[in-house]
Amino acid sequence: MxxxxxxxxxxxxxxxxxxxxxxxxxxxxxxxxxxxxxxxxxxxxxxxxxxxxxxxxxxxxxxxxxxxxxxxxxxxxxxxxxxxxxxxxxxxxxxASNYSLGVNIFFEMNKTLAKMMSALKQYNVSMEEIHHTQKLDAPSGTAISLAEDIISNNANFNEWKLDENGEAIIPITAKRIAEVPGTHTVKYDSEVDSITIEHVAHTRxxxxxxxxxxxxxxxxxxxxxxxxxxxxx
The missing domain is CATH 3.40.50.720 (NAD(P)-binding Rossmann-like Domain)
Structure with a gap:
C-alpha cells in the first residue's frame, strides 16, 4: 500500500x-x-x-x-x-482522537462505567490528562472524547470544562510534562470511596x-x- x-x-x-x-x-x-x-x-x-x-x-x-x-x-x-x-x-x-488500540478499549470501559454510575448521584467525576510539552491543544482530544462519552451515558453531567468545577460539570485538568506520551485518568469520588480508571501510554x-x-x-x-x-x- x-x-x-x-x-x-x-x-x-x-x-x-x-x-x-x-x-x-x-x-x-x-x-x-x-x-x-x-x-x-x-x-x-x-x-x-x-x-x-x-x-x-x-x-x-x-x-x-x-x-x-x-x-x-x-x-x-x-x-x-x-x-x-x-x-x-x-x-x-x-x-479518531486516539488510535491506540488500548485507548479504544479504555473508551468502552469508560462508557460502561458511566452507565453504571448514573444512578449513584453521590459520586462526582473528574478527569486528568498529561501529555508532552509539544502538544498544542488542551484538553486533549482523547480527554474530550472521554468526557463526552460520560455525558452521553450519565444523566448527572451535562458539560465538561477545563480547570472549572460546578454542578453537572466534568472538570478536566490538563498537564504538560516533557516526554509524556499520554496519560488519561477518570475518577469518581464520594465521601466514602473513590473509583478510578486510567490509561497510560508508554510510547507513541x-x-x-x-x-x-x-x-x-x-x-x-x-x-x-x-x-x-x-x-x-
Whole structure:
C-alpha cells in the first residue's frame, strides 16, 4: 500500500517506521509548510499534522479520491464539513482522537462505567490528562472524547470544562510534562470511596500502529468511520 504522511513530526516518523515494517511504501511526506504536492500518488493518507492545516489536508484528500485517516486534534469545529465533503465526493474518512488500540478499549470501559454510575448521584467525576510539552491543544482530544462519552451515558453531567468545577460539570485538568506520551485518568469520588480508571501510554508506538491498521482497513472502503468500525467494537 502506498501511504502519504501529512504531518512529519515525531508521530509521523513513528508511523512511517511502522508502515515500512508492515510492508507498505511511504510515497509522500508533507510538513506544515509544504503546499505543492500530488496526493494522488498515494493509496491512502494518514494525517497527524497541526490544527491549522488538518482540515485543508483532509479536504485535499477527499477532493482527489484518496482515503484519509486523521488523528489531528483541535480542528473539530470543521468536522461536520469534512463529513459532508466525504459524502459529497463518495470518499473514505476516519477521524479518531486516539488510535491506540488500548485507548479504544479504555473508551468502552469508560462508557460502561458511566452507565453504571448514573444512578449513584453521590459520586462526582473528574478527569486528568498529561501529555508532552509539544502538544498544542488542551484538553486533549482523547480527554474530550472521554468526557463526552460520560455525558452521553450519565444523566448527572451535562458539560465538561477545563480547570472549572460546578454542578453537572466534568472538570478536566490538563498537564504538560516533557516526554509524556499520554496519560488519561477518570475518577469518581464520594465521601466514602473513590473509583478510578486510567490509561497510560508508554510510547507513541501504540498510537502509530493503530493509525496504520486503520489505514489498512480503510483503503478499499467508502464512507465515514470511527475506530469502533475498524476494531469491530
Amino acid at each position: 502506498k501511504i502519504a504522511l501529512l504531518g512529519y513530526g515525531k508521530m509521523g516518523k513513528t508511523i512511517e517506521q511502522i508502515a515500512l515494517n508492515r510492508g507498505h511504501e511511504v510515497v509522500l511526506t508533507v510538513d506544515k509548510d509544504d503546499h505543492d504536492y500530488d496526493i494522488t500518488q498515494a493509496d491512502v493518507a494518514i494525517d497527524f499534522s497541526i490544527p491549522t492545516v488538518a482540515f485543508n489536508n483532509i479536504s485535499n484528500c477527499l477532493k482527489n479520491g484518496v482515503p484519509v485517516v486523521s488523528g489531528t486534534t483541535g480542528w473539530l469545529d470543521k468536522y461536520n464539513d469534512a463529513v459532508a465533503l466525504c459524502k459529497e465526493k463518495n470518499g473514505a474518512f476516519i477521524y 508506538q501504540g498510537f502509530a500502529l493503530g493509525a496504520v491498521i486503520a489505514a489498512e482497513w480503510l483503503a478499499d472502503k467508502t464512507g465515514v468511520f470511527t475506530m469502533n468500525d475498524v476494531l469491530g467494537l
